[in-house]
Amino acid sequence: MKLQLALDLVNIPEAKEVVAEVEAYIDIVEIGTPVVINEGLRAVKEIKAAFPHLQVLADLKVMDAAGYEVMKASEAGADIVTILGVAEDVTIQGAVEEARKRGASILVDMIGVKHIEQRARELDAFGVDYICVHTGYDLQAVGRNSFDDLQTIKRVVRHAKTAVAGGIKLETLPDVIKCAPDLIIVGGGITGAADRAAVAAQMQQLIQEGCAV
Template identity: 55%
Template sequence: MIYLLDQKDAAKLARAVEEFIDIVEIGTPIVINEGLSAVEYMSKSVNNAQVLANLKIMDATGYEVSQAVKFGADIATILGVSEDASIKSAIEEAHNNGKKLLVDMIAVQNLEQRATELDEMGSDYIAVHTCYDLQAKGVSPLESLRTVKSVIVNSKVAVAGGIKLDTIKAVAAEKPDLIIVGGGIANADDPKSATKQCRDIVDLYS
């Protein structure tokens, strides 16, 4: 089951765990349900965390990044399978506004080649992502994470996909720059405690 929050509940959760996080994500489902106002609401609700708008854009990317920035996003996401021209446009727009672009590698087939290309284009983050449907089949992002880390030089590497308290140690041991934990926090009985425990594990490896 996917646990969906509305923008107010998401902001409430973010405030509760903010002391243990660097970035808070407004996920794609919330953006689909409520629009970029959810990004704006989050931006106004947190004090120190950066806001990532997980838009997974692919077309008219310069414009869409500009809108994400307008509504308070510090980081926007684009799909790695997008055209090079679209990715370059998104990077340019983000950087012109002093913001960052995260390239989501979901469904990318040749990780090594594409990660190298994206790194050369100037992507801020390259994110290995095991999609929800593959998570349900027990697929882990670890091997893909190792592949991407082995080839990038300038970009930071992020990892997402079913990461929770009982799996984060193995992920943190690979030393990615950003670990994205969604349901592992939102679905926890005590989200604040789960976030602190995740942060403690990450800090051990940083």
């Protein structure tokens, strides 16, 4: 299991400050969609340059023109690029093809997907690298989480790695770890903490303990 830090509500200097605090405890840093909207792919480029030992994910949530967008994200230094599971099949296949050319990975975000099990099987066959169940902010507000969906995709995928995102905090992390995803994505659970480094360290310790079981 790996820990990914999601940065959503920061500018580039703030992002660098947060990552510097927790870099010893995370595996991947995510340049979230709001940051990309506000700062562009320059945010990906600057974070990768500042922290070359970390993988950087560009949360573009690609919906169309995937080959071009994956190419541009990769050129900026992204190791992983996100595409939406509700995108057209040919779009997802184009993203995978371009990523293979560039040594990058594709993470499919299942937000908004209605038939999780069926779509997960299809995505697995397309050769995507990660399939991520994701409870967005709006559904978190009404008490939803991703645990059931994570169990579903773990049951059906054979090749892709699994990931989970959406409202994960230190107190809920043990339940996530029990589901054994390959990638755990945490945003405000770290960035909103009074001592971000301490929380990230505790999370990484719990993950390592979970991997050892």
